[in-house]
Amino acid sequence: MMLSIVLVGTGxxxxxxxxxxxxxxxxxxxxxxxxxxxxxxxxxxKVPVTSNYSEILDADVYLLAVSDHAxxxxxxxxxxxxxxIAHTSGATSLNAISARKKGVFYPLQTFTKRRIxxxxxxxxxxxxxxxxxxxxxxxxAESISSKVFHVTSEKRKKLHxxxxxxxxxxxxxxxxxxxICKEEGLSFELLKPLILETVQKLEILTPQEAQTGPARRNDxxxxxxxxxxxxxxxxxxxxxxxxxxxxxxxxxxx
Amino acid sequence: MMLSIVLVGTGxxxxxxxxxxxxxxxxxxxxxxxxxxxxxxxxxxKVPVTSNYSEILDADVYLLAVSDHAxxxxxxxxxxxxxxIAHTSGATSLNAISARKKGVFYPLQTFTKRRIxxxxxxxxxxxxxxxxxxxxxxxxAESISSKVFHVTSEKRKKLHxxxxxxxxxxxxxxxxxxxICKEEGLSFELLKPLILETVQKLEILTPQEAQTGPARRNDxxxxxxxxxxxxxxxxxxxxxxxxxxxxxxxxxxx
Numbered sequence: 001m002m003l004s005i006v007l008v009g010t011g012x013x014x015x016x017x018x019x020x021x022x023x024x025x026x027x028x029x030x031x032x033x034x035x036x037x038x039x040x041x042x043x044x045x046k047v048p049v050t051s052n053y054s055e056i057l058d059a060d061v062y063l064l065a066v067s068d069h070a071x072x073x074x075x076x077x078x079x080x081x082x083x084x085i086a087h088t089s090g091a092t093s094l095n096a097i098s099a100r101k102k103g104v105f106y107p108l109q110t111f112t113k114r115r116i117x118x119x120x121x122x123x124x125x126x127x128x129x130x131x132x133x134x135x136x137x138x139x140x141a142e143s144i145s146s147k148v149f150h151v152t153s154e155k156r157k158k159l160h161x162x163x164x165x166x167x168x169x170x171x172x173x174x175x176x177x178x179x180i181c182k183e184e185g186l187s188f189e190l191l192k193p194l195i196l197e198t199v200q201k202l203e204i205l206t207p208q209e210a211q212t213g214p215a216r217r218n219d220x221x222x223x224x225x226x227x228x229x230x231x232x233x234x235x236x237x238x239x240x241x242x243x244x245x246x247x248x249x250x251x252x253x254x
Numbered sequence: 255m256m257l258s259i260v261l262v263g264t265g266x267x268x269x270x271x272x273x274x275x276x277x278x279x280x281x282x283x284x285x286x287x288x289x290x291x292x293x294x295x296x297x298x299x300k301v302p303v304t305s306n307y308s309e310i311l312d313a314d315v316y317l318l319a320v321s322d323h324a325x326x327x328x329x330x331x332x333x334x335x336x337x338x339i340a341h342t343s344g345a346t347s348l349n350a351i352s353a354r355k356k357g358v359f360y361p362l363q364t365f366t367k368r369r370i371x372x373x374x375x376x377x378x379x380x381x382x383x384x385x386x387x388x389x390x391x392x393x394x395a396e397s398i399s400s401k402v403f404h405v406t407s408e409k410r411k412k413l414h415x416x417x418x419x420x421x422x423x424x425x426x427x428x429x430x431x432x433x434i435c436k437e438e439g440l441s442f443e444l445l446k447p448l449i450l451e452t453v454q455k456l457e458i459l460t461p462q463e464a465q466t467g468p469a470r471r472n473d474x475x476x477x478x479x480x481x482x483x484x485x486x487x488x489x490x491x492x493x494x495x496x497x498x499x500x501x502x503x504x505x506x507x508x
Contacts, residue, residue, distance in 0.1 A: 068476070091468075091476050109448055110466055112455055123444045147447075155438045159445075161480045161493075162434035166445045167452045168467035169496045170424035175461035175503070177420035184409045190377045191413075191420045192456065193401075194363055198421045199453045201366055202446065207429035212364055213422035214345075222322070222345050226415045234499050239415075241495055242423045245488050249429070 003027040003140055006057060006083075008074055009065030010039035012111035013088060017065055017144075018043065020119035026143040031057045053077045061086060061140055063105060064097075071096045084133045090160035093153045094127050103128035103137045106156060107145075110167050119144045125151035125159065176235055183231075208249070215246035257281040257394055260311060260337075262328055263319030264293035266365035267342060271319055271398075272297065274373035280397040285311045307331045315340060315394055317359060318351075325350045338387045344414030347407045348381050357382035357391045360410060361399070364421050373398045379405035379413065430489055437485075462503070469500035 005027055007018060014032075021029045032049045033056065034040045040049040050056070056078060064087045066074050071087045075097040078085060086103035087096065094104050104127040109117060124141040126148060128134035134150075141148040151159060174195060178188040201210045214222035223243050230236040259281055261272060268286075275283045286303045287310065288294045294303040304310070310332060318341045320328050325341045329351040332339060340357035341350065348358050358381040363371060378395040380402060382388035388404075395402040405413060428449060432442040455464045468476035477497050484490040 068473075091479065108444055110451055110455070110464075112459065112464065112466075115455065115458070117451065121447050123447060125444075147444075149444070151440070155440060157479070158434055158438045158483055159440055161483050162431040162440075162445060163448055164467055164469075164480065165427045165434065165489075165493070166431035166449050168465065168469060168500065169492070170427045170449070171452055171461050171465055172496055172500050172503075173419045173424045173427070174456065175465070177416040178461055180412055180416040180419070184412045186405070186409060186413055186416075188460075190362055190379075190401075190403070191416060193375050193377060194417055195420050195424075195453055195456065197364055197371065198425055199449055201364070201369065202428065202449065204369070205366065206442075207425050207432055210364075210366065211422065211425055211429070212366075213418055215418075215422060219322075225345065225411070226418065229412055229415050234502075235419075238423075238495060238499065239419070241492060242426055245492065246422065246426050248488075249426075 003061060003136065003143075004030045004057075004059040004083075005140065006031045006033060006059040006062045007065060008033040008062065008078075010034040010036060010043070011065065011067075012113055012115075013107070014065035016111050016117055016119065017063065017088075017107075018047070019116050020144040022046070024143040027140055030059055053079070056081070059083045060136055061103075063140075064088060068092050072098075075099060075102075084128070084136055086128075086137055090125075090156060090163060094129065095153075101129055101133045103133050104153070104156065105137055105141065106151070108159065108163060120146050123147040123149060125149050125156055127152060127156065173238075176238065179232075180230075180235070211246065211250070213246075215243040216250050218247050218251070257315060257390065257397075258284045258311075258313040258337075259394065260285045260287060260313040260316045261319060262287040262316065262332075264288040264290060264297070265319065265321075266367055266369075267361070268319035270365050270371055270373065271317065271342075271361075272301070273370050274398040276300070278397040281394055284313055307333070310335070313337045314390055315357075317394075318342060322346050326352075329353060329356075338382070338390055340382075340391055344379075344410060344417060348383065349407075355383055355387045357387050358407070358410065359391055359395065360405070362413065362417060374400050377401040377403060379403050379410055381406060381410065427492075430492065433486075434484075434489070465500065465504070467500075469497040470504050472501050472505070 032047045037051050060083045062085045068089045075085050084101040085097050085099040086105040090106050106125040108123045124145045126137050181188050286301045291305050314337045316339045322343045329339050338355040339351050339353040340359040344360050360379040362377045378399045380391050435442050
């Protein structure tokens with residue numbers, strides 16, 4: 001039996017989900033719901049759209065690709081639907097949804113405007129209020145991704161923190177490195193092959209094995225010279241804290 | 255005229271340089287020099303090797319792929335050679351080499367055992383004591399890389415600091431994210447597509463544009479919840495410092 005889906009949201013994740021759902025023949029996207037009529041316009045030639053919660057169609061799954069703080073109110077607006085209501089947030093509990101049949105459908109990825117990713121490679125973390133709902137969500141997830149996992153609310157929140165370190169924080173370090181280049185009139189392009197290799201190495205090594213540099217070698221002279229070059233106090237604080245953390249990790253191993 | 259090269263060193267960078275030099279027909283690697291005879295053994299069927307500084311052959315360039323602290327002593331051991339002596343360090347001054355004709359040949363990349371990278375994509379930062387030496391080093395660099403730049407000692411040191419942020423520090427954040435996963439019995443594999451996309455995004459966006467997450471949104475509630483989940487004090491300190499830095503960056507933009 002083909003699953004029917006109503007998708008709520010028009011942001012980067014919603015657009016990526018919509019494109020992935022169009023590609024699979026195992027599910028049918030029956031409606032796209034959004035607050036903003038102009039955001040919906042972009043999709044109305046592909047799928048029925050509405051901004052009106054009294055016009056919501058019946059579906060097996062209502063997938064909420066909305067911001068964390070909107071999950072509660074959107075799930076209330078949907079009212080007494082027959083299908084499963086599932087949110088897509090890493091940081092929000094299953095219980096933020098008031099419906100009886102509910103779930104979490106969390107794609108562990110960072111979504112950006114105008115970037116359509118291959119959903120097959122995106123891990124989807126699932127949770128549900130009951131076995132029947134779980135099976136439906138799993139069928140939906142497996143129709144668009146080859147990486148589907150059961151992850152409880154508690155574990156998912158920790159995973160979300162890990163994702164903040166892996167994505168938000170590393171991205172901020174890339175920002176700092178770009179700023180340091182700019183101060184010297186150097187192009188950030190110079191660092192891009194290094195950044196790419198930092199990540200590609202992780203195919204064969206753990207981050208701990210892959211580490212190099214002055215802090216790993218406990219090369220205090222280089223660390224001191226670097227610190228003297230950093231004019232921005234915040235950059236300096238981050239340099240010191242991370243160098244200390246790395247030095248400590250490899251000292252402990254001796 | 256074909257350039258002749260003597261390469262000193264047997265580590266990861268030396269091996270990568272050796273493979274790149276073998277591929278080009280514009281230069282000839284005439285000798286590999288290393289302290290450790292057993293490390294040289296691996297290469298002796300490909301190139302003449304020696305551990306003895308009295309046996310060093312004549313060459314246009316002596317390329318030192320040795321650790322930073324060994325540059326001074328190795329360049330002294332080479333004595334009065336006719337060619338240019340160049341080191342490959344990001345953090346070391348040109349003047350660490352005592353020879354008259356000297357240079358810096360710094361490939362901005364992280365090199366790992368058993369990983370042979372495509373040198374064409376690796377930026378090489380050059381500096382030399384005189385124009386003639388610079389031209390020779392540029393010819394050498396351009397024979398193996400399409401990305402050759404003139405970078406002074408001062409700028410190169412700043413670039414090296416930027417590289418520490420971009421590579422060593424981001425890698426340590428990946429390590430922390432792996433540790434957080436492990437605490438929950440979750441596989442680090444779950445985060446790899448996210449980490450890869452973090453970097454791939456930078457093809458079209460600056461890190462500042464690419465940023466997402468609670469700190470960028472100044473979502474204090476999520477930040478507080480995350481902080482409560484972090485049991486390791488050092489992880490917590492890093493979480494707080496980087497969240498603050500990100501929040502500040504986007505506040506400033508308002």
